[in-house]
Amino acid sequence: MACIYSSSVSSISAKLNFTSLSNHKPRFFCSLGGAVAEPKAVNATEPLLLNAARGKEVERPPVWLMRQAGSYQLLCEKHPSFRERSENVDLVVEISLQPWEVFKPDGVILFSDILTPLSGMNIPFDIVKGKGPIIFDPIRTAADVEKVREFTPDESVPYVGEALTILRKEVNNEAALLGFVGAPFTLASYVVEGGSSKHFSKIKRLAFSEPKVTFTAWFFTRYFKNSQAPWLNTFSTKLTRELKPFRFSTRGPRNLARRFQEFSLPYLKQIVDTVKRTHPNLPLILYASGSGGLIERLPLTGVDVVSLDWTVDMAEGRKRLGPNVAVQGNVDPGVLFGSKEFITERIKDTVRKAGKGKHILNLGHGIVVGTPEENVAHFFEVAKGLRY
């Protein structure tokens, strides 16, 4: 599976203590996930999540959590640098496997960050505890753009491929392996704003200004598109070579219908098309938080699965998406603070509303810091006990 994400912590859940990262607000997630086209790819042991994403008959909805994690906090204390945790193969593997070892979800997602590619693009950044991401030299002019280096994944982020290879062996086809990348507009927003932003006024100033500056904004978007496509292909090759999947994301709560149409949709579609040309059977998931007003447009990207945020009623979301795309989501992460009876009831309600098949059960947002671990365990237990 492949995903496009926009949060630095989007690949791992923070079921115990995620305080150090809690200020880094996730944005518009697009997840592109997929698996192999090779002859032997689809077999009896194919992970449930892949089958559901492909619309095949399954006995229950597969389940995983966005930002799922195990004993993450302990690891944060030992390795306080987020970049170290997300760029060191051993740590990436360890963190990615934590939830797998504890909860056996149907999907194991690579621990990474949407900003990870920036390290290979001459855009220095850090992710600071309590502050979130910081881009040291925000890119706001054509001259700034000139300094940006073309992204070559194998050279710049070799640990990603290496970690995927190890994870593939560890998970051993018992679950789907998911990767993820941030979508073009999301990354452009970070590098223009200089980090997280509430109103995105700097990138909007560029995007909504006179043609010359607008061109600069567009150039960014294209630039990131061109950088992401090869990365996603590297990811995809790694995943498909290993007969495994991947995930991908963009910024959304701030994505007006029209802005989505202009600045996100065309590039997402190009990325999906590019990946599908070489990896036609790699399911792609798109997560767009805050996209309640855009639901009908999301399948136009060509993804296989649209992940709904929790503000949308699953029955209405399922209907608005149409029958050709699978759906992921969308239990309110706040439900995991409720009673076990309440959690059970909401899981069943969501699964019932999503309908039989083409549904990957998940939260409608990343798991929240402070969520009781026993409730996460209960969530997985109930979900895995369901049968259509």
Next chain:
Amino acid sequence: MACIYSSSVSSISAKLNFTSLSNHKPRFFCSLGGAVAEPKAVNATEPLLLNAARGKEVERPPVWLMRQAGSYQLLCEKHPSFRERSENVDLVVEISLQPWEVFKPDGVILFSDILTPLSGMNIPFDIVKGKGPIIFDPIRTAADVEKVREFTPDESVPYVGEALTILRKEVNNEAALLGFVGAPFTLASYVVEGGSSKHFSKIKRLAFSEPKVTFTAWFFTRYFKNSQAPWLNTFSTKLTRELKPFRFSTRGPRNLARRFQEFSLPYLKQIVDTVKRTHPNLPLILYASGSGGLIERLPLTGVDVVSLDWTVDMAEGRKRLGPNVAVQGNVDPGVLFGSKEFITERIKDTVRKAGKGKHILNLGHGIVVGTPEENVAHFFEVAKGLRY
């Protein structure tokens, strides 16, 4: 007009510098606005905004901005306490009139805060520069609730009525006068969480837990409902006595369809019903930021106008609302960082998509700190020059 709001700064725009308040994140806004039923109420000089809210024929959409303000920053330096600015009659009047004097909008909104009623409910709070609202003793148990005093508007917040009376004379029927209050669940969220919150895990823990605690949460909600209704009535009486309108709000970006159905809709509906019994012609506006997935449900509250946030395409929002309710909004506040040509084009696009009549032009969120003042002036100039 009457509005229900959830932001401390929701009644005033921050077109120049709103830094001191920028960290106080607005939530789910519901605006209930209205005007008089008295025989002489509807006359030739009736403000455009009232006529549009009532579905009467108008030559152009009326226009005002959420959080509109004039030289607010200068005033903030002189009076650094937000509570002083929002609770002192002279300051409330001065701030409320600033945008009126500069831009002559079709609506003048009372400068106030959704937390204002707390001062009369024995719930001590402050709004701290750079931090937002702080509730000193968050309410989380039934015992805490016992300490909450019934809210008597005339005794606790007399400055609100006094300011409205002065504003009424100053505006002199040339524009609609708007008041606003926070909706029950919004206020409950603040007092339970202790201030602004990202995930609302504390109130969700209460709301989603075993019956006993759930009852507590429900009691809160009812409590606030009961406190808001009389306030809104006081507001309404003041406004209608002066032949003028009002506005009202609740929390939304975090309002899942189902939570809205359970925790917001019934109370909002009761409030609307209560106000309408005594002030049947007072138009009520509901603003629910982040409600792209809930649009069809918003008119069920019984309000006259639904304010759409900027993530929704106006044509789709208008269609999803149905023909019986007026619509407010919803230009992206980021557009005001763009070129004048771009601003003009987006205004026209929004007005065209909203259709003729039953539309109040506004942003789809409060105006953003740092918005160029000349662009705000341009926004009003273009909007007021439009004709259907």
